[in-house]
Amino acid sequence: MAVTLAQVASLAGVSQPTASRVLNGSARTPAPHVVEAVRKAADQLGYIANAQAQALVRSSSRLLGLVVHDIADSYFSTIAAGVERAAEERQLQVMLAVTGRDPLRELAAVQTFISHRADAVVMAGSQWSGKAATDVRGRLLDNLERFVDDKHGAAVIGPRVEGLSAVTPENRRGAGALANALLDAGTRDFIVLSGPPGLVTGAERTAGFTAALKRRGVTARRVPGDLSRDGGFEAAQQVFAELPSGDVAPCLFAVTDVMAIGAAAAARLAGLRIPEDVQIAGFDDIVTLRDFTPGLTTVHLPLEEMGYRAAMLATEGAGARSERAPATVVLRESTLNPGS
Amino acid sequence: MAVTLAQVASLAGVSQPTASRVLNGSARTPAPHVVEAVRKAADQLGYIANAQAQALVRSSSRLLGLVVHDIADSYFSTIAAGVERAAEERQLQVMLAVTGRDPLRELAAVQTFISHRADAVVMAGSQWSGKAATDVRGRLLDNLERFVDDKHGAAVIGPRVEGLSAVTPENRRGAGALANALLDAGTRDFIVLSGPPGLVTGAERTAGFTAALKRRGVTARRVPGDLSRDGGFEAAQQVFAELPSGDVAPCLFAVTDVMAIGAAAAARLAGLRIPEDVQIAGFDDIVTLRDFTPGLTTVHLPLEEMGYRAAMLATEGAGARSERAPATVVLRESTLNPGS
DNA sequence: TCCTCCTCGGAATGCGTATTCCGTATGCTG
DNA sequence: CAGCATACGGAATACGCATTCCGAGGAGGA
Secondary structure, three states: OOOOHHHHHHHHOOOHHHHHHHHOOOOOOOOHHHHHHHHHHHHHHOOOOOHHHHHHHHOOOOEEEEEEOOOOOHHHHHHHHHHHHHHHHOOOEEEEEEOOOOHHHHHHHHHHHHHOOOOEEEEEOOOEOOHHHHHHHHHHHHHHHHHHHOOOEEEEEOOOOOOOEEEEEOHHHHHHHHHHHHHHOOOOOEEEEEEOOOEHHHHHHHHHHHHHHHHOOOOEEEEEOOOOHHHHHHHHHHHHHHOOOOOOOOEEEEOOHHHHHHHHHHHHHOOOOOOOOOEEEOOEOOHHHHHOOOOOEEEEOOHHHHHHHHHHHHHHOOOOOEEEEOOEEEOOHHHOOOOO | OOOOHHHHHHHHOOOHHHHHHHHOOOOOOOOHHHHHHHHHHHHHHOOOOOHHHHHHHHOOOOEEEEEEOOOOOHHHHHHHHHHHHHHHHOOOEEEEEEOOOOHHHHHHHHHHHHHOOOOEEEEEOOOEOOHHHHHHHHHHHHHHHHHHHOOOEEEEEOOOOOOOEEEEEOHHHHHHHHHHHHHHOOOOOEEEEEEOOOEHHHHHHHHHHHHHHHHOOOOEEEEEOOOOHHHHHHHHHHHHHHOOOOOOOOEEEEOOHHHHHHHHHHHHHOOOOOOOOOEEEOOEOOHHHHHOOOOOEEEEOOHHHHHHHHHHHHHHOOOOOEEEEOOEEEOOHHHOOOOO
């Protein structure tokens, strides 16, 4: 057993409450000689307060729950870094849950956080639409609703959710701006690698992109695929396979940078040069792109800051607040037209 | 306030212990109709057990502490993914702490974990030698020692530590094998980007590399630098600046892939082609390299598996065990010699 | 000098749960 | 039908700590 406050008190020759007052911030400060005696005893015994017991009586655990789909994905790990920074500032400990895009695991994660009486929860991860997901999601939201009603905080990174704080990336707007920028550069032929059907983030980006195109009289085909490097790879391969040989390849807009990277790999494998034979654009501007060649055109999202802001909103306690994360187009070599 | 077991019991018309027996696995199972009544009441109220209270009485928190230097670094995030997988298997919740390579924050993180009475702790992060670090580290190890004496588990990813479990990457051996492979390929001129002075991992890799070189009569200069992309960038820039123009550049061995990526960026900026004008090799084989061009020669480490194994060792309870993580040389284009 | 107010330690209590211990009711054996 | 074992629900308790309440002692004012 670890050292308890009572043991420290006993060694110091005082009562347990007195030891508590000395060691763990209290409104009352005992006399100097008592303080010293307790400090000495605690030091000698190597006392470390039991956070569980403190949480139980204080009804605050100093814990922050973070839900991500895949911590090895640099999109999420960058967000996690921002959340961590905020947590550090707020003196909170982060509990991490990885869901692998499984709504059931997502639900389980949130329940675990509630079970640990986390002070706040941040959910970074795209949402699903559709029946099956909606059912599980309903239960998840029920839980979160009760959670915030109990004076806890919850924030989502993604589309707004009724009653929760949110940091919402400008998916539609960013994708639309990208489409316009590409159109301005003279590109006319597009294919959207749109991610898995039912995924809100992918759908929004696809919608924003195609809507902007349509406004200028251009249409684009959509090719679904998993929201991963391999998903992008396979989707792109499919596109290339169907391509009439000799034709100029279209510009591929992958709704995610990791998909774009996969698409770039597929292009390389197919012997297509970027951007001469095929153009590629992504979304997110993950840090990996910094040294990726050729430079990938993308839409920048302040991921670290988004994590930070979400964690701050979740821990502010002032009800549900929403913020938008600005998306900015970043044009790089991968969409360069020969003319310009 | 959240729903308590007593409330559930009251609604179900039974006593609190009975409700406890129904809802949270006990040796005794109440009568079927009682079970049903309790289940129904719990469902109706949306009862979620208070993990803090359970931890207090069970003296097991089902928490696993993970210490990393930088969660946004794909080296650590990959390890974290492995730890998460193990935690999921063991039904543990991961608490994440980020230290930014600061020994003091490392100490604070471990104390927080102990304070939360984590069942196990995994420390992924290179260790420091030197006086200042040794002092803080001593206190850290004192804490961990008491921790494991209390029937808890602790594992380190990195050089072995007395009394703790460890997953130790073959730094020396891997770096030596890389040196030999490069020598075999005909390369003779090397510079080691050795990371920050005092960092054990960097030192080991540097030592393994130079020792293998020396065995075959080759010596190499060392250039220190931060263990990051920018650190590699700056170190490489320094090397290039000192390079007599027209000379063939040496092969740069960066003790970390992220440094190697930085070095590659510096090379590109300096107008040096890889591998024609300068060769570059790294260490770790982080996932980012998969689609990096040119393909970077490196030493592969099974990072995800290392995280997994460390977490398993930490939670096995069978005293301190050690494993070695195999390092395998991966030759790619970045060290191709024109002759071969 | 006496009374009041304030200070400061300690005893008691409660946080939510698991578990030990008891008492009662039931089933079974002889 | 008597006697005993067994099953099952509830009261009590402990986990480690913060906090409220109380009592004793001291300081200050009248």
